[in-house]
Amino acid sequence: MRRRGIVVSFHSNMVTVEDEETGERILCKLRGKFRLQNLKIYVGDRVEYTPDETGSGVIENVLHRKNLLTKPHVANVDQVILVVTVKMPETSTYIIDKFLVLAEKNELETVMVFNKMDLYDEADLKKVRELEEIYSELYPIVKTSAKTGMGIEELKEYLKGKISTMAGLSGVGKSSLLNAINPGLKLRVSEVSEKLQRGRHTTTTAQLLKFDFGGYVVDTPGFANLEISDIEPEELKNYFKEFGDKQCFFSDCNHVDEPDCGVKEAVENGEIAESRYENYVKMFYELLGRRKK
Ligand SMILES: Nc1nc2c(ncn2[C@@H]2O[C@H](COP(=O)(O)OP(=O)(O)OP(=O)(O)O)[C@@H](O)[C@H]2O)c(=O)[nH]1
Ligand SMILES: [Zn+2]
Structure with a gap:
C-alpha cells in the first residue's frame, strides 16, 4: 500500500520520510528509476512511498513541487x-x-x-x-x-x-x-x-x-548571501509589490528616468515610501552595472 509523506532529511542514498498521517519517520530507498531517469528529490518534497516489513520503505514518486x-x-x-x-x-x-x-x-x-x-x-x-x-x-x-x-x-x-x-x-x-x-x-x-x-x-x-x-x-537560514545577481534589472520592479498597480506612460517603465512615471508620482505624494524607491533604484543600477561587465 502506497502512503504519502514528506522528505525531512537526506543520508548518502537514503531519505527520511515523515508519514503524512501518522507522523512516523521511515528511512526510504529510492526506486531505481530515480537514478536511471536522473530524477531529483529534495528535502521538502512530498512523496509516495511503500513501506516494507522491516520498517523501511521505498520512494515511488515525487508529487508536484510548488517551488524549489x-x-x-x-x-x-x-x-x-x-x-x-x-x-x-x-x-x-x-x-x-x-x-x-x-x-x-x-x-x-x-x-x-x-x-x-x-x-x-x-x-x-x-x-x-x-x-x-x-x-x-x-x-x-x-x-x-x-x-x-x-x-x-x-x-x-x-x-x-x-x-x-x-x-x-x-x-x-x-x-x-x-x-x-x-x-x-x-x-x-x-x-x-x-x-x-x-x-x-x-x-x-x-x-x-x-x-x-x-x-x-x-534548519539552515535562507538567502544568507543576499545574492540578487540572477535577477534581470527589468524584472526587479515585479518584486516591489506596491509598484504593481501604478500607471506609467510607458508600459515597460522601469520607474527610473522615464517621464510620466506613476511610481515616481506615488513616491512624491507619499503613497510609496521613499526608502523603498531609493533601494529599488540602487538595486536596479547594481544589476544593470553587473550586466554591462
Ligand atoms: N536581549 C535579547 N537578546 C537576544 C534576543 N534574541 C537573540 N538575542 C541574543 O542575540 C545573540 C544572537 O542570537 P542568535 O539566536 O544566535 O542569532 P542568529 O540570528 O541565529 O545568528 P546566526 O546564527 O549568526 O545567523 C545571542 O547572544 C542571543 O542571546 C532578544 O529577543 N533579546
Ligand atoms: Zn514608471
Whole structure:
C-alpha cells in the first residue's frame, strides 16, 4: 500500500520520510528509476512511498513541487520569517528590501519579525515605528523578544502547518526565536560561522525541523548571501509589490528616468515610501552595472 509523506532529511542514498498521517519517520530507498531517469528529490518534497516489513520503505514518486529554493535546496517552502533588529545588529532598509526581493522572486510569503524588542530605548523604538510605517501595509509584522517571550504566541500562529525558512542578518536572533517557539529545536549555525569551524561536520543538505504544534522550519537560514545577481534589472520592479498597480506612460517603465512615471508620482505624494524607491533604484543600477561587465 502506497502512503504519502514528506522528505525531512537526506543520508548518502537514503531519505527520511515523515508519514503524512501518522507522523512516523521511515528511512526510504529510492526506486531505481530515480537514478536511471536522473530524477531529483529534495528535502521538502512530498512523496509516495511503500513501506516494507522491516520498517523501511521505498520512494515511488515525487508529487508536484510548488517551488524549489537553492542554497540550501529545499522544496515546497511556503514562507520566509524575516527577522529584523534595529540594534545589535541594525538591519538597514536596503538589507530588508533585498531579503524581500529574494522572497518575492521565489514566490514566498513573508512575515516580518522585529526582534529584541526588550533591548530598545526611545530612539530605537522610533526606528521601529518608522519601519512599521514603511512595511505594515505590505507584510504582516510581529514584534518579538526571544528573551521575554513577547510575540512568540503570535508568531506560532503564522508557523502552524506551513514550511518556513528563517532569514535575517547574523545575530538578529533567528535560532533564539526558534528556541523560544519550540525549545530544543536547533537551527544550524549560519554559513559564516560554519566556515570558521572548517572541516567540522560539513553536511550540505538542509533538514526540516518539525514544530510540536505542527509545521516545519528549514534548519539552515535562507538567502544568507543576499545574492540578487540572477535577477534581470527589468524584472526587479515585479518584486516591489506596491509598484504593481501604478500607471506609467510607458508600459515597460522601469520607474527610473522615464517621464510620466506613476511610481515616481506615488513616491512624491507619499503613497510609496521613499526608502523603498531609493533601494529599488540602487538595486536596479547594481544589476544593470553587473550586466554591462
Ligand atoms: N536581549 C535579547 N537578546 C537576544 C534576543 N534574541 C537573540 N538575542 C541574543 O542575540 C545573540 C544572537 O542570537 P542568535 O539566536 O544566535 O542569532 P542568529 O540570528 O541565529 O545568528 P546566526 O546564527 O549568526 O545567523 C545571542 O547572544 C542571543 O542571546 C532578544 O529577543 N533579546
Ligand atoms: Zn514608471
